[in-house]
Amino acid sequence: MLYLGIDQHKRQVTINLRAEDGTVILKRxxxxxxxKVRTFFADLAEKARPEGGFLA
Known part of the structure; x- marks a missing residue:
């Protein structure tokens, strides 16, 4: 399982994706x-597909 943390501010969103063991997979x-946000999540969903995952 992956965990996605999102910290939203006025001008930027900080996104942190981690594995179950806490390993940081992506920080952006x-x-x-x-x-920009839509493009980021579209790219993330595309990268998840080859691994058999999905983005809800």
Whole structure:
């Protein structure tokens, strides 16, 4: 299982993706502009598919 943490501020969103054991898989700051956030999650969903995962 993966855990996704999101910390939203006025100008940026900090996203942290971790494995069950706490290993950081991804740590990224994304602009709060809707298109930037949408693109980030679309890319994340695309990367999850080859592993048999999904993004809800």
């Amino acid at each position: 700051q994304v602009s709060t502009q809707w298109e």
